[in-house]
Amino acid sequence: TKCYKIICNKHIYECIQNSMFLYINILLKRGGLFCMNDRLIILDGAVNFRDLGGYVTANGRSVCWKKIYRSDRLDNLTMQDMEILAQKHIVTDCDLRTSYEQSYWRDRLWDGVAHYDCHIYNEEDITYENQITTETVNNLINSLPVPQGIVGRRYQKILLDKTGQMALKRVFQEILSLDENDALVFHCTAGKDRTGLVAAVILLGLGVKEEDIIADYLLSNELYLFSIKHTLPTDDDLQNIIERMNLNGVDALSIQTIIQTINQGFGGFDNYFLKVLNFSKADLSEFRNKLTV
Secondary structure (H helix, E strand, O other): OEEEEEEHHHOOOOOEOOOOEEEEEEEEEOOEEEEOOOOEOOOOOOOOOEEOOOOEEOOOOEEOOOOEEEEOOOOOOOHHHHHHHHHOOEEEEEEOOOHHHHHHOOOOOOOOOEEEEOOOOOOOOOOOOOOOOHHHHHHOOOOOOOOOHHHHHHHHHHHHOHHHHHHHHHHHHHHHOOOOOOEEEEEOOOOOHHHHHHHHHHHHHOOEOHHHHHHHHHHHHHHHHHHHHOOOOOHHHHHHHHHHOOOOOHHHHHHHHHHHHHHHHOOOHHHHHHHHOOOOHHHHHHHHHHHEO
16 A cells, blocks of 8 residues: 655645645555545546545535546446446436437446436537627626636636536536435546536535645546546556646646636626526525535
């Protein structure tokens, strides 16, 4: 067993045990990577399946473990994978992919899980130009930040577009409907861009620090390379990933567009949740109480 002690403010990934340090215990078995804190869930048919728990929030609470998961494509799951997910009481599968992706690469569903179409792209509009409704404009507090690059433009478009807003609302509705012992997974194809956006919005809503949100996103980019190759990272791979992470790089700027659009354009997550996604203050309180301890 190896233990890595990692400091987040030196541009590396943090999986919270407290507000500054990460301890990842790694056990190699049968050539696979096992994280003892269960952030990375080891599956044969999905590489980027992760628990969003453990991050410390601004008010000193922490995000619940074993409640919200993020993943890449789920159409290659094995029977053993599905048994693992059923044992984790994951009862909700929010699919962020397009109708085409959902049709041709159907999720393999395990016992007790319900699949929901939460496609986040407007499939009739493939441009990166923002299509802002009058209602969204009325909810803006300040001018929108200039998005960083193509990915940043795409992220901002999702936050402003009615299709993206409906997808986000559906994910939050399913979170709010979870029973105490049940869990939810949301995913796209690579578990990177669309999934990264939803993860960022959820963590922002729970009050997780910006650098932690960015670091979680950057880990997805790294694991995506292993997803393409259908291989699991070794302990040396993980150490290299940590060393490469740059919280000020281009990818980090893209995810910052999400945070800045919500905080600057809408005056913070609360306003976006209440006025754009049309939830109540009671829903906001329940969302935070359900997902933090």
